[in-house]
Amino acid sequence: MTQFAIDNSWLIPFMPALAFIMIVFFLRKAPQASALFSIACIFTSFVLALGVVGGILANPTTTEHSVTWFSMPGVSLEMGTLIDPISGMMVFVVTLIALLVQIYSIGYMENDPGYSTYFAYQSLFAMSMLGLVVSNNFLQMFVFWELVGLCSYLLIGFWFYKHSAREAAKKAFITNRVGDFGFLLGILFLQILFGTLNFTDLADIIPTYTNIGLLTVVALLVFAGPIGKSGQFPLHVWLPDAMEGPTPVSALIHAATMVVAGVYLIARAFFLFVAVPNALMVIAYVGGFTAFFAATIAITQNDIKRILAYSTLSQLGYMVMALGVGGLTASMFHLMTHAFFKALLFLGAGSVIHALHNKQDIWEMGGLAPKMPVTTKTFVIAALALAGIFPLAGFWSKDEILLAALSNGYTGLYLIGTFVAFLTAFYMFRLVFVAFYGEPNPENHPHESPKVMTVPLIVLACLSVVGGLVGMPWLKTNFGSYIYFGEAHHGYSLSIMLTSTLVALAGIYLAYLMYYKKTISAEAIAHRFQPIYKLLYNKYYIDEIYQWFINRVVDGAGRVAYWVDLYVVDGVVNGLANGTKWGGYLVRYLQTGQTQHYGMVLIAAVVVIVILLGLIDPSMGIFAGGGAK
Structure with a gap:
């Protein structure tokens, strides 16, 4: 079974592609059949992914299959699959989260008129992400990379009758094109310089290349793609607005698919970035700044989904920072554990929103714990995991990142990461204490969600508890250390573990005092530091700055271009036409x-x-x- 799954890994993205085709052409008017067929296909992909992981754990080697797609003198383009520990882990995470989200969606989207279309988009999204993960070359990855962007546009704007959803979809699509332009330029440079885009070939060639300056430019161009796709500063603005889509879509986008595609790209092309230390340093500081920047915004937000959105931005910054400091396995480890508890948080938020008839402001909730026991318990488990409390999954992966930063001489980034851990614990339990344990809202009549929605929560809660076991030494020896051309690992540092745990507990305790016991007045603090509070609440006014830039600079450039087109280009064309016309008049008088x-x-x-x-x-x-x- 394991060898069959590895040798036929193309079936993993093919199954959701089949579901998409069948729903679009044959099952569109059969909503229940659409959902069941989509789930059956992604379940098949999940089983194959389990086979791949089993084979890799037994024999952590690289298996590549490819066929020639296009060939001409000097150029040969291939399509194929590359299965190794990093892609094996990713197909497992993506298929598992996609499967649970689709099962959850049966209940969440039950009465939606676009039920079949929704599952078609979900299948297309899963196919695109899985195709990206198993790609063996940059060009094929870029094709699926763009398909992932298209699917995010379709799913974020799924409720297209809402103006906010349409605008959010456009914002996501356009913002990502900025990063993708740089990524495409990087791919073109790689083809010109090395004559191949195959990952394995490039991994052999690039270490011998001597023009480090040019290679640094290429690496930074490739990094532009992850800046957009993984919401790193300054192209982060699309991701919070992506909350306008259905909540299961938010879980899929923020946990296991689109946003981690950028992190996966850096990991897959790690051979490129390792060859240019300056590019790695840029990656590290961009990730560290994004982690801090997003966490400071999250502590002031009131929309339950936007709090989680900025949390995702912050955790993606953690992953990118880990890659920049050389902690490849730490980053991939955190990617996996984060997928479990962040999907759980979003699906838990969806359960709350479903029960409260689309209310999303945490101050309009309160008292949900006794009414929604399963949702509450699983949400708290996920919040503890995200905060990095022992022995949950986030504790192990977060500490591995902090250890990587400190071990490789990035003391400043280690301190930033530790402070972000404090902020993370604070804003997550601010949400928990206000929404679940706060004063009940008499207007609300919450009820627990149906089992089709709570079972995925329980599964993800279990994974959030035991997922950290992957970090135990015996499993890391068989999996983690092979995650790409080998990577040296250090054991867990007891001092870092204790420090990060105490910092997280301090964040939880401060939230407890401010929002549960209320012995510290949050309103008084906000009033005393009003300029800072307003700056954070308004997200550093980045959106407003971008809008000003577009209005003044881009629109101004557009007006100049319009004037040139009207009076210069059209003036020349119309002048020639008028000259010909008047010449005709003169000739006419002679006849x-x-x-x-x-x-x-x-x-x-x-x-x-x-x-x-x-x-x-x-x-x-x-x-x-x-x-x-």
């Missing part, structure tokens, strides 16, 4: 139909020609002549 007029014109023309010739060359003039002989 009178009278022979004597034509004769006079002919004589005048001859005289003019002779005079001109005489002026040009006097020896040719009619009056030129010699004296008498």
